[in-house]
Structures are given as structure tokens and as C-alpha cells.
Amino acid sequence: MQTRTATLDEPEHGLTEAVLAQSDVLIWWGHKAHHEVSDEVVQRVQQRVLAGMGLVVLHSGHFSKIFTRLMGTSCNLSWRVANEKERLWVVAPGHPIAEGLNASIELSHEEMYSEPFDIPPPETLVLISWFQGGEVFRSGCCYQRGQGRIFYFRPGHEAYPTYHNAQVQRVIANAVRWAAPTPGAPPVFGRTQPLEQI
Amino acid sequence: MQTRTATLDEPEHGLTEAVLAQSDVLIWWGHKAHHEVSDEVVQRVQQRVLAGMGLVVLHSGHFSKIFTRLMGTSCNLSWRVANEKERLWVVAPGHPIAEGLNASIELSHEEMYSEPFDIPPPETLVLISWFQGGEVFRSGCCYQRGQGRIFYFRPGHEAYPTYHNAQVQRVIANAVRWAAPTPGAPPVFGRTQPLEQI
Amino acid sequence: MQTRTATLDEPEHGLTEAVLAQSDVLIWWGHKAHHEVSDEVVQRVQQRVLAGMGLVVLHSGHFSKIFTRLMGTSCNLSWRVANEKERLWVVAPGHPIAEGLNASIELSHEEMYSEPFDIPPPETLVLISWFQGGEVFRSGCCYQRGQGRIFYFRPGHEAYPTYHNAQVQRVIANAVRWAAPTPGAPPVFGRTQPLEQI
């Protein structure tokens, strides 16, 4: 894999037409500055996803403009920052995103996200989180939109060392491979001629 | 059922807060004036769907602002107006929207819509259309968004007598019953307290 | 609703052709005697489900012949009887089976069932359980098979008063209404004549 970064403060947030055209998969993390992301860039990213680019949305990215626009729902949820234990259970052990994972992943300190999570029903649900405080959450959710694949992955609060966990890293790497484009015929839309005599 | 209409030319297109609050299910048909529909009204309708109101989108409503916003995709397709035969096959014969239908519905003259249809994969696919000119189309598509149910139904070009067909009428009536709200607990979002000691 | 019971010790387990023909929905509970259920009766129940009868499978019924046959998988899981707390979270708050439920149902003492649960991915997932011992479980699972609807509901160990809980009763009553048949055209199979000239 070849990786590069793009940040909010870059021109066009670093997500120019040229950059997106070269990207197979985009990983999105954002938190308090979702509203600062340009609508034009969001629309551009949406077009690229519909044209086949994969999208992996992490944690607080649930409220990003790109995710809510692609989902069509509020993507709202309940939450709590209390330094508590999370355990992510694999419920689709044969799925490519679960390859090489243990039966569950334990994170001793994380932010809590709770159901109800206002998303479209995942086409495939890969992970469900258990929280010490008594809640559950759909933490690994797969979607197809246009020719692009989207994966939402819950963990990753900025105050905890979640992204140093090897199993978490494995989930993200697996998701990137799963979301990489597998292009069929470019869709042709608009007025069309009959293929049979009518 | 109690029914009423709302049209583009009415104030707020007839879709005021009060009207929507009293509506269990909204049926949407539109064609060339999608862009004249107010974004504010569209957002209001979206909120009501997420809060439980059913939505039945007919034919050229695939390009309406409300449908594309709830789907998150372009909802584009191919088409042809050639006065040709369509036959809709029931592929989910036990589904509530198929109740009382024959194995297929034949419409001797309709506009053609062809795959690829750029929608999220339907959660339930009830009907598939066969067209004389050689195409197929996913013509009866179910979705859940928030607490609301959405049904897209393909037939209904303004130049043909489709809505006088008794089986077509049955599909729409069934869809309204299926989409009527069945409210659970209103979702509570935001910061929350633990239910267990942590 | 009109209800009646059928038990293992009755002739044909009380599930004669005549009884099944009159039944809209069958609720199944079984535990240690699954192997004593006659294959002939199981096949008869399967045919009725495919023909439209609803089926609600409770708790240890996950290992019943009828459920494993309709699912095509082992339906295996992990478990523990330790008198522990279960909390079922509604993850589809607009679904008919969630109508009238709170955000979650707390059962102070239940048997634990843990993922992985070897079932086909539910077409709709309505409930997820949290367990005190650290596990989660997909506890409310919807399927369509033939013209029949199937709902699996996890709680209900014989040593705990689960079925006296009003919210649990509500889930089962909702599931029965949801699973009641909505018959479309009886499927016709076999050799068929063309509808168009070929």
C-alpha cells in the first residue's frame, strides 16, 4: 500500500480532483471541525465514492458531512467519555475485514458510543461493541454506494491509544483491502435505444 | 385511509410542519420541477421520515431532492419513452407489499427505466420489471431510514394510464400500509450516564 | 389472537396437517429433546413456513431441527448459566417488532448466549444483548423463507422468570403480528409457456 495524508488546513483540504483520482481508498477521521469542511470538496468525494473509491470512516467521523450525506440519515448516537472498557466482538468471522482477528478485541480505555445509532441498516455487520457501562454499538458496518464500498469503524477517540492496538490496525488494513475498487463497466445513464424490436 | 394532496404551487408546497405532523405516509410524485422544491421543505420531510413517517416514491420521483437525499446516491438510470410493454414480476411473494398480487403485472404501454439504477442495494426487493426492448429494472425497493420506511415504485409515466391499473393501485395501497409508522421508543441522542458501575 | 399449544408428547407432537393449516404463526420452544422431534413433522412445518406460516423461535430453540433446517447453518453459539444480567438494546427502533418498547430491556437474571452465533446474517437485526460477563449477542433476528417470516428471539431460559417480563411479552406479541401471513399469488413452479413470441 502507498499512503499519504490530507488535512483540513491544506488548500481544498488536500483533496483535489487530482489527488482523489489517484486514490483507491480514503480514510476519514474528523471531530469538532466537520462544519469547516467545504461542501464542494464533500460533493467531490461523494462523486468519487459513487465512481468506485473506497471510504473508511473512523470514530467521530460518523458526524462528518461526507458520511451523513452518503448515509442519508442523521448518524446520531449517544456517547460518554469515561475511560471505560470496550470489547469488540466479531459477528461475521468469515468476512474479509475479520481476517486474522481474534474472537474479540479488548480496548481497556475508550470513549463510549451507544445505540440507537441512526444509520441505514448495515449491509454487513462485522463487529459489535460491548461497553463496561452497559451499552452496545454496531461498530463495524459495511455499505455499497454506487460502485464504492464504505466501512464505518467505531473506535478511535483522540485521548486514547486505540490506533496503536495491533488488532485495530488489522481491521483498518483489512477494510482498505476490502474497499479497494473492483471496477465493472462504467454506468451509462440517460436516454437509450432498445436492444430488441419493439 | 384518509388522503389529501399537496402540490408544488401551494405555500411550502402544502407540506407545512402541521401537515407533516399529521401524516403517517407521504406519497411523492414529481418530474421536471424537482429543482423548484424548496430545500427547507425537503429537510423537513427528511426529518419526519427519520422520525417515523412512511414515504412512497413513485416513478420519476427517483430524481426528487427528498429521495436522493435519503438514499445518498445519484439515483440515476437509463430511460426511453417508446410506448412499450412492461411486466413487473413479484420476487418476494410473501411480502406485505405483494399481498393480493398476481405473479406478474402487465402494463401494455409504459416508459422504460433500465439498470444500472444508482440506488443503495434495497433491503428488500419486491418487484423486478421486464421490458419489451430488452431491459430489466429493480421496480419495487424497500428501505428503512431512521424510524421511517421508504418504498420506491417504478411505474407511473404521465402519458400512460398506469395508475388506473387495479394491481398498480394495490401495490401503492399495500405500500402505504407497510410504511405506516410503528413507533418504538423515541431515540435519545447525546451525552449519557452509565447503566453499570465503571 | 387465538392461541393453543402443542407439545412433544402429543401424537405428531400436536402438529398435524390440520392444525398447521389453521395456524398463522407457530411459536417454538425446545431444549434437551430436539432429537426426539420427528423428521416428518419437521418437514411438514418447514413446508408450512415456506407456504406462508410465521415462525417465532425462542431461546434454546436455536438448536431445534426446524430452525437449523430453515437456516442451513449449525446455529451453534457459546453459553453460560450464571444468573447474570442481560440488557437487550433496540437497534431498529422503527421496526414493527420494536413497537412500544423502551430503548432497552433489562433482565436481571438470565442464561448467557455469546457470539459468534452461527446463523445466516439476519435480514433485519432488531435487538442486541449486552451481558454482565462481557459478551454480546444478536438477540432479535428477522428472516424471510419462502412466503413465511421467521423471528428468532434469544431470552427465555427455563430457570428464570423472563416470560413474565411485560417488555418480553410485548416483543413476542409484536413478532407474532409481524410474522402473520400476507399472501401473494401462490408460487407456480415447473415447466411454463412463454408470455411473448420467441
Next chain:
Amino acid sequence: MQTRTATLDEPEHGLTEAVLAQSDVLIWWGHKAHHEVSDEVVQRVQQRVLAGMGLVVLHSGHFSKIFTRLMGTSCNLSWRVANEKERLWVVAPGHPIAEGLNASIELSHEEMYSEPFDIPPPETLVLISWFQGGEVFRSGCCYQRGQGRIFYFRPGHEAYPTYHNAQVQRVIANAVRWAAPTPGAPPVFGRTQPLEQI
């Protein structure tokens, strides 16, 4: 890819424990001799699929013991051998099984299969067939069962040169790659100890 064949007349139909253990994906074609396939071998294949082996079922294999057992339904359909035209439309143009395909595949002479097709709703529907005689069919259907992936592909009557078509070959090759195992943790079932204090 390394390929080998196994036929009905071989001992254990060529599907010994050793052969299955070495197989990543099994392609199944059968027609009039489904009943001659040993139940023991079918059960063995089912176990291997649940443990992760991919399964690609072709055409008249819809009535094979292994497919009906994994589906839990009759897998019945309507049919006609009339030398007619079939056109398979891609309805999931970004799916790995559609990679490199055209918008549709035309087969000038094939057997017809018609809806209703008594299968569980496909988790992903990749292809829909149009037939000259007026019917449609869900022709490319994806399922997950246990850790294994299953793809049903409709074309392939023994009297027509379907398997010499390059696009048909591409579908099968793509399906094999898609169905190849991606193993997660082997599921552990049975009595289990709590991970948290209860």
C-alpha cells in the same frame, strides 16, 4: 488458480475429506442425478462451507442437495427449454463478481428460468436475467453461511455453448476469487467463562 475435477461416479464422488480440506472453492454443477449424491458427502461439504470453503453453484445445481440444504428453502423455479435469448444485466456494477464485465451479457440461446425463485433473499444481488419469452430471474446471488461464501449463477444448460462465452467465464472466475476463504478466528462454541466479574 489450480483446478481439479470430481465426478459423481468416483468413490465418495471425489469429495473425500482430504480433497475438501485442500479446496478453497468448490464449483458445483448437477442435473438429473441429484438424488444419487450421498447424504454423507453432502453433509461433509456443508461442514466445509461453514468452515470457510467457497461454493459456486451453477444453473441446475439449484436443486442439488448441498444448495437446498444450505439455503433452507425449496429452491424451486419455473423453466422452459426453447432455445431463446437471455440477457444478464449487472445491477451491482462495483461488486468484485462484476469486475471487468460489460453492462449486460447476451446469450443468444439458453434455457429459461423464471421467478418466483424460492431462495432466501440474496445478501447481494449482482445479476438479473431478461428472457425473450417475457420473464426475469435473479441470476447472480451472494450468500454468507458460517465462514463460507456462496454464489449462485444461473446460466449453463448442457445443450448450449454458454460456458464458452468469455463474459460467463469471467463471472465464474470472479466468483471463485470472491468466494476464496478469508479466515478469522475459528469459532469457539459451547460453555464459556465470563470475561468480567459477575
